[in-house]
Amino acid sequence: MSLRPTSLRARLILGALLVLAIFLTAAGVGQERAFRAAALSAEQDKLRGLIYALLGATEPSARGGLVIGDFDLPDPRLTQPDSGLAAWLLTLEDEVVWRSPSALHAPPEHGLGEVGDFHFEETPEHFLTTYHLRWIGTDAEARRYQLLVESSKGSFQQQLTAYRRQLLGWLLAAAAGLLITLMIVLAWLIQPVRRMERELRAVERGDTDELAGRYPDELxxxxxxxxxxxxxxxxxxxxxxxxxxxxxxxxxxxxxxxxxxxxxxxxxxxxxxxxxxxxxxxxxxxxxxxxHAGRRTLARPQVLAPVVDKIASSMAKVYHDKAPQITQDVPQGLNLRVEEGDLFELVGNILDNACKWCEQAVAISSERDGGSITITVEDDGPGFPEDAQQFLKRGQRADQRTPGQGLGLATVKDLVDLYEGSILIDRSRRLGGARLVLRLRA
The missing domain is CATH 1.20.58 (Methane Monooxygenase Hydroxylase; Chain G, domain 1)
Structure with a gap:
């Protein structure tokens, strides 16, 4: 069984859901990363501020070095064992000079740096900030120290988890709202198609003759x-x-x-x-x-010049005793939205009539005139009498001695009417005989 959607409505909904899922996923990931980056920057700034506060609590030791007093600590968590916040003051050789009461374990591994440099690291469970400083004691000896502050990621992860949960709720709510809006817009967009379907059913039942509704430009x-x-x-x-x-x-x-x-x-x-x-x-x-097929909007256009060539060649063979000289002036690429069989019959009948009555010369020409195509056939024969329109009626002939039932021009008239065109019969000024002009929609 095919899983492909078989209706426009299903396809639109499926496509919209896919686009919505991709968009909301990308938006969620982007928002989560932006929040995490902001929270991480805030954590880094907080630890840097804590280092500055610890530097403010430093004092000279009895040996001329540097020490931090336990009673002047800037954060009470530094005095609580296993509180998740710990600090160490180390020499350049990683000798512990001072540790906060909360630091129950050895100082973590850290990198070296220049004096005045801050170094921030993130591990799976902690944040670590290291500051390198130089202290000149009372003995005028310069000493290098490293101040380490380690903070647990527990509160950071809780904050991040809470934000993710809240973000997911907002995204789901936005998705539901967008989906409802999409369904409303889709129902509005599909309404002309539904109306067209109802009108087609009415045409099929015979309740109406055509689709009379006002439709969007696309329909x-x-x-x-x-x-x-x-x-x-x-x-x-x-x-x-x-x-x-x-x-x-x-x-x-x-x-x-x-x-x-x-x-x-x-x-x-x-x-x-x-x-x-x-x-x-x-x-x-x-x-x-x-x-006769008649005019069809979706019919394939027929190029006129090859049809005229074939019929002119056939007429030369049919009337080989008379040997008519057929001249053609039909531009290449000129086409008509006429069924091929009807076009052959139209051109064939008017050329046959001209060759039948001509002395020797027959001319056929065509041109585009706005939204119409004109086909003109002239000959040097006796021409039509004054009441020429009678020859467009079935059964009428110009000369009863000529074999046939006079159906050629009547067929032409039927076809021209069928294609919503017009036909004109008069005298040729160029050749002196009959002149017949067909005008058909391009």
Whole structure:
């Protein structure tokens, strides 16, 4: 079983807990070290002050040396045996000149130093401060001494333990407060996602047509893409229904003609073939309409130039008897968010129509115009008549003598409408024939 979190909420909580644990651990360690350093410095200052106080209690001995009186000791613990605080006055040769009443053991090991130097050491159980001094007695002889003060770490450890316990309590309280705040903020942050989920359920049930809520900037593209996908699916279903309805309606006439011929005993093969051919074209057209993908927000952009090259090469082979001269002015890198099959059918139909009617010259060009792409096809043929828009309707032709059912430009019109574009038919000023301009969203 996978232990990875499967929801955004779980991932956010897990990530926040990990960051919180690392942060609080680092903060706790840092605070503990800072407190210990401060406490250690305070202990060092306290022992140094005690040494200064002991120096103030020194007096000359009968032999001209230095001694400390037991009745002038600055800290009462120095007079209590085994109190945790002890002091020694040693010669440079480590001979004990004086020891406090609390010092029941031999002086600890210590290092040598110069006159006036303080040396602070920490052992597992004690703090030790050593001060080196020189004394000129009544006999004018200079003598070197070492004053040692040893303090137990018991109170220091208790203070440190109490601080750690208090710090842990504060950190746990801060962690609980931050966690509660995080949960509140997380619930607020995840609210748009929950709302999107509810609206998707409503769209699935058919209670609403789209995601209509106001979403944060990060979720707005996702909501738009989901709306586009929902609309694409519904448009596809509508195209299927309309195509089936149109197919049934369009087949009524040729079927009625065939039925009448059968009833009359008419066995005219040419007329029968005409009606069958008509039904075949109608079926092909309606199936093509139903299969068009339509505009999709997440569709992969298609580069236009290679498509034009392939279709122009095919047209040159199809109309090799006429040998049309097809010139192209399509910039490389120009692309459309159109399904590949739809793009081939769009460009193929308009180029096929131009090659069919041209004398010899056909020109195709394309350019970007703001947020749109225009595709222009011109020829040097007779051009369209005045009422050119009629050729965008299914079944209309410019010349009844030309084979076909006039479905090419009607298919182009269906595709252009499907991709929310526009189509313009007029006369070419450059070649003198027809000019057809497609405008599609980039």
């Amino acid at each position: 707005r593209p996702l909501a738009s893409a989901l709306n586009a996908m929902v609309q694409t699916e519904r448009n596809q279903q509508a195209r299927y229904r309309n195509a089936l309805g149109d197919l049934a309606h369009s087949l009524k006439t040729p079927l009625a003609v065939l039925d009448g011929m059968l009833r009359e005993g008419n066995t005219d093969v040419a007329q029968t073939r005409e009606q069958v051919e008509r039904m075949r074209h109608i079926t092909e057209h309606q199936l093509a309409r139903a299969s």
